[in-house]
Amino acid sequence: MAKKSALVQGNQACAHGAIYAGCKFFGGYPITPSTEVAEELSAMLPKVGGKFIQMEDEIGAMASVIGASLTGAKALTATSGPGVSLKQELIGYACIAEVPCVIINVMRGGPSTGMPTGPGQSDVMQAKWGTHGDHAAIALVPESIQEIFEETVRAFNLAEKYRMPVQVLYDEIVGHMRERIVFPEPGELEIIDREAPTVSPEEYKPFDSSKGQVPPLAAFGSEYKYHVTGLNKAADGFPTTKAELVDAEERRQVDKVECEEARADIEKNEEYMIEDAEIVLWAYGSSARSARYAVNELRKEGIKAGLFRPLTLWPFPEKRTAELAEQAKAIIVPEMNLGQMIIEVDRVAQGRCTIDGVHRVDGDPLNPGQIMAKVKEVI
Amino acid sequence: MAERYEIRFSGAGGQGLITAGIILAEAAAIIEGKHALQSQSYGPEARGGASKSEVIISDAPIDYPKATIVDTCLAMTQEAADKYAVGIKKGGLLLIDADFVKTAPKGDFTVYRLPIMRMAKEDIGREIVANVIALSAVIGMTGVVSREAGEEAVVRRVPPAFKDLNKKAYNLGYEKGKALVN
Amino acid sequence: MAYDYESSIRPGKLPHIWCPGCGHGIVMKGLIRAMDTCELDRKNTAIVSGIGCASRLPGYLDACTLHTAHGRAAAFATGVKMAKPGMNVICVGGDGDGTAIGGNHFIHACRRNIDLTYVIMNNYIYGMTGGQFSPCTPTGMLASTTPYGNPDPVFDISKLAIGAGATFVARTTAMHPRQIDKLITQGIKHKGMAIIEVLDDCPTSYGRRNKFRSVIDMMKRLKDNAVPVKAAAKMTPEQLEGKFLTGVLYHDTELPEYCEQYEALTKKAQNA
Numbered sequence: 016m017a018k019k020s021a022l023v024q025g026n027q028a029c030a031h032g033a034i035y036a037g038c039k040f041f042g043g044y045p046i047t048p049s050t051e052v053a054e055e056l057s058a059m060l061p062k063v064g065g066k067f068i069q070m071e072d073e074i075g076a077m078a079s080v081i082g083a084s085l086t087g088a089k090a091l092t093a094t095s096g097p098g099v100s101l102k103q104e105l106i107g108y109a110c111i112a113e114v115p116c117v118i119i120n121v122m123r124g125g126p127s128t129g130m131p132t133g134p135g136q137s138d139v140m141q142a143k144w145g146t147h148g149d150h151a152a153i154a155l156v157p158e159s160i161q162e163i164f165e166e167t168v169r170a171f172n173l174a175e176k177y178r179m180p181v182q183v184l185y186d187e188i189v190g191h192m193r194e195r196i197v198f199p200e201p202g203e204l205e206i207i208d209r210e211a212p213t214v215s216p217e218e219y220k221p222f223d224s225s226k227g228q229v230p231p232l233a234a235f236g237s238e239y240k241y242h243v244t245g246l247n248k249a250a251d252g253f254p255t256t257k258a259e260l261v262d263a264e265e266r267r268q269v270d271k272v273e274c275e276e277a278r279a280d281i282e283k284n285e286e287y288m289i290e291d292a293e294i295v296l297w298a299y300g301s302s303a304r305s306a307r308y309a310v311n312e313l314r315k316e317g318i319k320a321g322l323f324r325p326l327t328l329w330p331f332p333e334k335r336t337a338e339l340a341e342q343a344k345a346i347i348v349p350e351m352n353l354g355q356m357i358i359e360v361d362r363v364a365q366g367r368c369t370i371d372g373v374h375r376v377d378g379d380p381l382n383p384g385q386i387m388a389k390v391k392e393v394i
Numbered sequence: 395m396a397e398r399y400e401i402r403f404s405g406a407g408g409q410g411l412i413t414a415g416i417i418l419a420e421a422a423a424i425i426e427g428k429h430a431l432q433s434q435s436y437g438p439e440a441r442g443g444a445s446k447s448e449v450i451i452s453d454a455p456i457d458y459p460k461a462t463i464v465d466t467c468l469a470m471t472q473e474a475a476d477k478y479a480v481g482i483k484k485g486g487l488l489l490i491d492a493d494f495v496k497t498a499p500k501g502d503f504t505v506y507r508l509p510i511m512r513m514a515k516e517d518i519g520r521e522i523v524a525n526v527i528a529l530s531a532v533i534g535m536t537g538v539v540s541r542e543a544g545e546e547a548v549v550r551r552v553p554p555a556f557k558d559l560n561k562k563a564y565n566l567g568y569e570k571g572k573a574l575v576n
Numbered sequence: 577m578a579y580d581y582e583s584s585i586r587p588g589k590l591p592h593i594w595c596p597g598c599g600h601g602i603v604m605k606g607l608i609r610a611m612d613t614c615e616l617d618r619k620n621t622a623i624v625s626g627i628g629c630a631s632r633l634p635g636y637l638d639a640c641t642l643h644t645a646h647g648r649a650a651a652f653a654t655g656v657k658m659a660k661p662g663m664n665v666i667c668v669g670g671d672g673d674g675t676a677i678g679g680n681h682f683i684h685a686c687r688r689n690i691d692l693t694y695v696i697m698n699n700y701i702y703g704m705t706g707g708q709f710s711p712c713t714p715t716g717m718l719a720s721t722t723p724y725g726n727p728d729p730v731f732d733i734s735k736l737a738i739g740a741g742a743t744f745v746a747r748t749t750a751m752h753p754r755q756i757d758k759l760i761t762q763g764i765k766h767k768g769m770a771i772i773e774v775l776d777d778c779p780t781s782y783g784r785r786n787k788f789r790s791v792i793d794m795m796k797r798l799k800d801n802a803v804p805v806k807a808a809a810k811m812t813p814e815q816l817e818g819k820f821l822t823g824v825l826y827h828d829t830e831l832p833e834y835c836e837q838y839e840a841l842t843k844k845a846q847n848a
Contacts, residue, residue, distance in 0.1 A: 022420045022432070040659050061845035066658045066838065071684035075651035078644065078681070082624070082655025085642065086663070090655070108645050132436055192433035192459050193416060195423040216619075235622050235640040235656060236663045242586075242635055244643040253589070253635060301459060308457035383458050 020197045025190040026093075028160045029119055029183070030055030031198065032167030033091050037206055038117075039065040040090040042079030044072055044098060047131040048187040049121035052093035073101035080116045081109050085243065087209075087234030089171055093119035096138045097128065099145065099182075106180050107146030108245045110268065113222070113232070115174040115209055117167070118182045121190040122300075122351075124378060133378030134187035136300055137352035142182045143329045149265055151272035153181045153281060154329040156299040160194040165204065166326065172207040173281060177272055178229050184328070186351060188301045188380055212239060221252040222264065228271035273330055283326040284335060288314065292321025294390050295343040297336070297360055299325050301380055302349045308383040313390055320390060331359050340364035345393045349373040349381050369393060398452045399538055400461045403528065404478035405470030405491075408441040410525030413551070415447030417529055421539040421547035422451045428539075431456045444474045451538055466536050467503075468528055470510065475499055487535055489528070489571070506535065506574045513570070518563045526560050527567035534571025541568055584608045584618075589636045594629060597779035597791030599750025603697055604633050606756030606774075607668070613757065614664075614764045621664040624653040626673040629704045629778075630697040633668045647678025650685040653692050661835035664764065667694040672702045672710035675731050679711075686740035686769050690834035693763040693770045697750075698733055699778040707781030718785045737771040738826045744770035745826040749798040750777065752822065762824065768833045775802075775820065 023031070029052050033041070041060055043053040053069065060067045066083070070076040076092050084090040094102065099120050109116055120142070124135040138145075142154040153173050157166040166183055174181040212219050212231040221241045223230050230250075233239030246254040247261045255261065271277060285303075288310055289295065298306035303324040313320040323339055323346075325332050336359075340346060345368055348357040357372040364370055373389045375381045401418065403411040415432045423430035434447040448461045463483040469475035470491045479488055479499040490498055492507035499505075508531055514524035526548055533544040545564050552560045585608075594600045611621065618639040625631035627646035634641035640663075644652045649667045657665045674682050674696045685692060700712040701719060709719035711731040719726060737745045744766040746759040756774060763770030777783065777794040788794045805823040808816060 020424060022416065022423050022430070040655070042655055058845070061838075061842040064842070068654065068658055070651060070654070071680050074648065075654070075681050075684070078648040078651030079655030079658065081644075082642070082652035082657075083659035084655075085640075086656055086660040088659040090659070104645055105648065188433060188459055192431055193419055194431050194456075195429075235642075236620055236660045238619060240619055240638060240640050242641045242643070244635070245645055246643070304457045304459055311457070380458075380460055382460070382462070 018197050018200060020195055022193050023160060023196050024051055024193050025160050025163045025185060026051035026121065027055050028163040028196050029093070029167050030059060031196070032164035033117070033171070034059050034063060035164070035199065035204065036168040036171035037089050037208070038091050038171065039063070039088040040080065040083035041065070041067045041092065042070050042076040042083065042090070043092050044070055044076045044094065046073070046095045046098045048123055048190050049093045049095050049119060051190075052119055052121070056091070073098040074105060077102040077105040081105060081112070081114045084114050084116050085235045087237070089115070089175070091117045091119065093121065095121050095123050095131075096125045096135070096141070099138060099141060103146040107148055107150060109180040110146065110150040111148075111245055111247070112243050113178040113230070113268065114180070115178050115232070116180050117170045117174050118180055119167070120182055120184045122184055122186045124376060130378045132187065134301065134380055135351050135376065136186055136302060137355065137376070138184060139328055139352070140355045142184055149269060151179065151269045152329040153177065153179065153272060153327070155181065155183045155326060156328045157183065157185050157326065158189060158300050158303050158324070160189070160192070160196050162326070163189065164196060164199075168204050168206070172205065175207050175209040176229070177277070178209060178232055179272070184300070186301050216240065220250045222248060223250045224267055228267060228274070278330050281327055281330060282332050284332055285322070285324040285326065287322040287324070289321040289323060289339070291319055292342070293319040293344045294321070294394060295339050295346045296320060296322045296386065296390075297339070297346050297348045297356070298322060298350075299328055299356070302351055305381045305383045306349055306386055309386040309390070312383060312387060318390065318394065328356065331363070333363050336360055336363045337365075340367040343368050345369035345371060347371050347373060347386070347389055347393060349386050349389075351375050351381060397454055398450060398456070400464045401449045401451070401532060401536070401538065402446055402461055402464050402467045402478060403532075404444060404446040404468060404474035406474065407436060407443045407445040409470055410522070411445060411468075411470065411528070412447040414525040414529040415449045417547045417551055418449045418533070418539065418544070420550065421543040422449070425543040425546055426539055428453060429456050431459055433459055444471065444477045446474070446478045466532060466538070468532055469495055470524070470528065472496060489531060489535065508570055508574070513566060514563065517566055518559065520559060523560060523563035526563040530564040530567030531571030531574075534568040535575050544568070579609065581605060581608055584611070584638055585636055586638050592636055593632055595780045597777065597783070597794070598629070599699070599774070599776035600630050600633065600697055602750045602753050603695065603756060603774050603776065604636065606753055607633075607666070607695060607760055608637070609757035610760035610764060613761045616664050616764070620662065621666065622653070622656050623666045623668060624649045624656065625667065626669045626678055627704075628670040628673045628702070630668060630670040631673055647673055647676070648681060649673070650678060650681040650692065650694065654685055654688070654690055657690055657692060657835060658838070661691070661839070665692050666764070667692055669696060670703070671696065671698040671700060671712040671733065675733055675736065676711050683736065683740035686737050686742035686771065688834040689741060689743050689768045689831050691767055691769070693760065693772070695760060695772045695774060696733055697774050697776045699776040699782065701778045701782040703778045703781045707778075707785060719782070720785070733773045734771065734825050737773075741769070742771045742826070743768035743828040743831050744824070746771070746824045747773040747775065747820065748822050749775040749802050751795050751799040752802065755822065759824070766827070768831060
């Protein structure tokens with residue numbers, strides 16, 4: 016039998032992906048251009064025995080998601096830049112308390128209210144550095160409807176596996192455009208659930224990392240009772256100010272994502288015509304679609320251009336970017352912002368090649384012509 | 395068909411042109427199995443204002459999601475014509491509502507006129523089907539999807555009670571559109 | 577025989593952080609007694625708080641305890657309760673946490689009539705940060721940020737809760753320990769949003785600055801000004817000047833509870 020396919024919006028694909036991943040809770044607040052994710056899930060979740068709640072504000076939405084996740088439910092919220100700004104304190108809470116959850120950010124322009132119905136890619140640094148304090152971040156950046164579905168599933172998997180918030184960022188264009196999606200069959204994509212404790216309730220410590228960087232997480236309402244706090248805490252979950260404990264916990268929580276093994280697991284890139292590329296377009300999200308178009312056109316003109324497209328933006332693909340800086344004459348970073356990921360590319364390239372950017376913040380997408388003009392300017 | 399064919403529907407918000415775009419994309423992507431991508435841009439208004447919906451149809455995967463050079467454009471209002479009947483390719487087609495677009499944009503393309511709103515009101519009896527007439531006129535003019543695929547996509551989208559009404563509107567628009575270019 | 581509080585308190589977590597003369601410990605004991613009276617299964621009970629002195633309470637109790645961010649207890653608790661309606665969910669916190677930074681979550685949790693029991697300790701000051709005025713600091717009084725006297729009008733937490741839609745609202749004071757556990761017990765048994773406001777004192781951050789000579793003076797004031805609802809009915813407005821009502825202020829058993837409403841909606845969606 017042929018697989019089921021449909022023409023859906025990016026935001027609808029996200030909702031379908033969440034259900035496929037086993038999402039059982041959505042807490043949100045209406046905001047353009049992400050609202051369709053909430054609308055879809057308000058209809059879908061009760062059908063699968065899940066819960067949907069529209070909270071009183073963005074902060075409350077994030078709080079409800081963390082609370083729900085602690086009971087063992089896979090939990091999701093969806094918002095846009097202004098909403099993520101409001102959620103930041105609690106994203107940090109989910110980091111330090113190590114609570115799995117997924118945050119969808121359908122990016123528009125900014126700062127502040129900006130252009131609610133126009134696309135942007137200006138939250139990519141916010142995804143890493145938005146909340147205060149040192150912490151690890153995982154952020155995924157799909158470029159198509161099919162990929163939004165798949166990356167939403169992957170976001171849940173990573174959130175559960177690494178016990179932390181994972182953000183999925185795509186812009187208004189991808190969120191609102193429609194393409195065909197072919198729905199994966201049940202079991203076709205891997206689904207990961209958080210690791211449950213194996214020790215007895217008496218022995219359970221919610222942050223005991225003696226058996227691995229990611230401690231098992233018990234559900235509230237099970238046999239396990241424990242304490243959760245946003246304060247720096249010891250392995251037993253209770254607050255501590257002991258320097259060596261605070262230091263070790265802070266480092267572990269970053270290291271669980273940024274160690275080599277985790278990076279290899281979390282990183283995901285697409286490479287297109289990279290093998291002999293002299294000019295590398297380093298692009299993500301809908302800007303990568305423009306960049307791929309530009310690569311095809313440039314190749315027709317005999318220019319050796321290629322596309323490097325991270326699907327995982329954070330942790331940053333340092334190793335591969337450094338290798339490309341070694342290989343290429345120039346790396347060009349097209350972004351719908353005034354230059355954000357280019358800062359990271361430049362940091363990693365360490366002067367090994369020319370780094371340049373193409374920027375657009377007027378509410379229109381970067382078009383292939385702009386990117387091609389920059390390539391020709393650089394060579 | 396060229397590898398990448400671009401169609402833009404424009405008019406006033408609330409005229410159903412985004413829906414027209416979605417139906418065309420469904421006809422291409424779901425019924426005919428081609429690659430298709432529909433997008434739109436809109437302001438804060440739910441009603442009024444100029445809105446546009448774009449559909450790209452291709453035999454190959456579609457990278458850049460917005461129109462690059464429009465093959466066929468529809469404008470239902472003067473404001474939409476002024477704002478969105480731009481970037482039409484040399485030799486392309488522009489279909490305008492004969493009553494509502496008094497001043498046709500000038501360019502290296504062919505302008506066709508149909509009284510779309512009037513046809514909906516007088517021939518079908520319901521203004522609400524103007525978007526289906528516009529859609530089928532574009533299909534009749536361009537053949538970008540088959541007549542049957544377009545009709546099936548329309549039928550799939552509308553409630554059963556409105557099936558016949560929409561079929562009637564579809565066939566009217568298709569015939570008129572086809573006649574324009576022959 | 578002395579009451580067994582020990583078995584409800586996590587080993588090694590005392591002494592608590594509260595100052596001598598603070599009433600939070602009295603409230604905690606009242607909460608323990610109420611939980612015992614209701615025979616709550618501690619594995620199936622979440623105690624949720626925000627930030628502040630009162631919000632440290634969950635850490636001492638043996639249950640699923642969630643010490644969240646400033647003002648967010650009601651919103652976290654809403655997520656816990658929605659996701660697992662079978663759990664008993666109790667919020668504890670202070671007046672600033674609950675009605676200033678957390679005011680929006682507080683009123684909307686009341687509006688939904690979700691089955692939470694919220695014990696709000698009102699000592700009309702931000703104690704942990706050193707005595708800044710809160711929405712409940714009486715007008716004219718001194719706080720570290722009102723050196724010339726507090727210019728702000730005051731929130732009446734219980735009235736706020738009633739106005740926002742909570743279906744069980746009660747008030748008592750730290751000087752009425754028996755009433756604390758009685759009202760919390762009623763709140764836990766009530767199906768819907770229950771607010772128990774406990775007027776409390778902060779001798780360290782409020783008392784000293786406002787020239788209360790001793791903790792006893794402060795507590796005596798709480799006792800003297802508390803008027804049970806029944807007694808108040810027979811008193812004139814003049815007699816009630818400067819007093820506050822205690823006991824059950826509002827109780828509505830008719831209004832449907834939020835999770836039950838959602839359950840009904842779920843059945844409707846699944847049968848559609």
